[in-house]
Amino acid sequence: MQYNFDEMIDRKNTNAMNTDGFREYIFQAPASMQFPYDDDKFVRMWVADMEFASPPEIISAIKERLDKRIFGYTKVFDPEYYQAFVNWTKRQYDWSFAKEQLVTSPGIIPALYELVEYICKPDEKILIVTPSYAFFKHAADYNKIELVCSALVNDQGYYTMDFADLEEKAQDEKVSLCIFCNPHNPSGRVWTPEELKRFGEICLSNNLWIISDEIHCDLLRNGQVHTPLAKVFPETDRIITCMAPSKTFNMAGLMFSNIIIPNENLREIWRARHYSFENPLSIAAAQAAYQHGEAWLKQLKVYLDGNFAFLKQYLERHLPKAVFRIPEATYLAWLDIGAYLPDEENMPLYFANQAGVLLEGGNMFVANSDGFIRLNLACPRAVLEEGLKRICAALNKAE
Numbered sequence: 463m464q465y466n467f468d469e470m471i472d473r474k475n476t477n478a479m480n481t482d483g484f485r486e487y488i489f490q491a492p493a494s495m496q497f498p499y500d501d502d503k504f505v506r507m508w509v510a511d512m513e514f515a516s517p518p519e520i521i522s523a524i525k526e527r528l529d530k531r532i533f534g535y536t537k538v539f540d541p542e543y544y545q546a547f548v549n550w551t552k553r554q555y556d557w558s559f560a561k562e563q564l565v566t567s568p569g570i571i572p573a574l575y576e577l578v579e580y581i582c583k584p585d586e587k588i589l590i591v592t593p594s595y596a597f598f599k600h601a602a603d604y605n606k607i608e609l610v611c612s613a614l615v616n617d618q619g620y621y622t623m624d625f626a627d628l629e630e631k632a633q634d635e636k637v638s639l640c641i642f643c644n645p646h647n648p649s650g651r652v653w654t655p656e657e658l659k660r661f662g663e664i665c666l667s668n669n670l671w672i673i674s675d676e677i678h679c680d681l682l683r684n685g686q687v688h689t690p691l692a693k694v695f696p697e698t699d700r701i702i703t704c705m706a707p708s709k710t711f712n713m714a715g716l717m718f719s720n721i722i723i724p725n726e727n728l729r730e731i732w733r734a735r736h737y738s739f740e741n742p743l744s745i746a747a748a749q750a751a752y753q754h755g756e757a758w759l760k761q762l763k764v765y766l767d768g769n770f771a772f773l774k775q776y777l778e779r780h781l782p783k784a785v786f787r788i789p790e791a792t793y794l795a796w797l798d799i800g801a802y803l804p805d806e807e808n809m810p811l812y813f814a815n816q817a818g819v820l821l822e823g824g825n826m827f828v829a830n831s832d833g834f835i836r837l838n839l840a841c842p843r844a845v846l847e848e849g850l851k852r853i854c855a856a857l858n859k860a861e
């Protein structure tokens with residue numbers, strides 16, 4: 463079956479964060495905030511969901527579940543769900559885990575907030591690498607836990623970990639947890655098994671817990687392979703793995719994710735305190751995604767590879783001083799445009815006003831990210847082209 467990723471889908475009147483929530487999320491502003499563009503004239507390249515329809519196989523499964531007509535209290539009781547998901551992890555990453563280790567959550571963000579509370583004592587600290595998905599910081603802040611940051615090293619757009627710095631920070635006895643992004647948002651790095659080994663050894667030898675947020679692990683450039691951190695350390699029970707069909711199949715609004723907790727005590731705390739019911743439509747959708755979504759994902763990856771090649775070429779021609787490297791994973795492009803705008807520029811505000819493009823800026827990624835913008839490429843190529851045209855016109859004018 464061929465899937466159509468060029469289709470333009472109207473998201474109006476769907477309560478989409480992407481179309482209706484940008485004032486609140488990007489600008490912390492009320493609905494009255496004005497721009498020189500009408501809302502439906504913006505090119506939207508910000509929040510990490512896609513402009514593509516979810517696979518028809520998932521939509522059919524939701525319809526089938528709808529036809530059962532009763533939507534009472536629901537949890538994942540049927541072992542078929544575990545089987546579908548573990549078959550996926552075996553096929554995709556040659557990795558599996560025991561059924562009792564799997565719990566589910568309405569999202570990885572809520573799971574992070576909870577796990578920080580369950581793992582960290584009030585005077586302890588959390589380690590992250592920067593730039594970082596901001597909710598890693600929010601999870602620490604929400605729980606009033608101090609954050610310790612280790613800056614990634616950026617070589618012409620290729621990010622690596624500073625192991626000496628990580629080692630020094632992990633040795634702080636108060637650091638008890640590292641929240642890690644594998645593959646990494648926003649750089650798009652797919653950490654190699656060697657990098658994961660070195661990173662994991664530093665954390666584990668210093669008695670840290672690790673939450674490995676692997677939400678982007680299915681969205682790789684062709685030729686890349688994802689290695690779950692827990693696969694590198696089969697002996698430890700201190701690595702919690704977070705995966706979800708939400709990013710992969712564009713179903714974040716269905717609010718369903720997998721949390722794999724190998725440690726029995728931590729799982730008991732989770733079971734005692736986590737509100738564990740799920741949406742019946744979401745379970746049906748997630749199971750169908752893992753059972754029947756592979757062909758769609760395969761075509762999606764080809765389309766995304768094409769979008770990244772298009773972006774690279776476009777930048778070389780129209781924005782030669784931007785530093786950009788096609789990411790190994792995610793549908794997010796991380797661009798250093800420091801040659802065009804001062805680091806202290808509020809990038810999202812600049813592009814909303816000057817170009818009619820909604821994007822995320824370095825200011826939204828905790829630290830070590832000034833002068834950057836992040837573009838979401840999970841859109842029809844025609845939308846990407848229009849967005850790039852506007853961005854490049856604004857920057858070439860600004861020079």
Ligand code: LCS
Pocket residue numbers: 508509510511568569570571572595643647675677706708714719
């Ligand atoms: N973890 C990472 C690393 C993410 O990038 C995202 C979404 C989430 C968790 C959200 O998980 P959820 O609670 O939906 O299961 N990333 C977004 C981003 O970078 N911009 O908008 C959303």
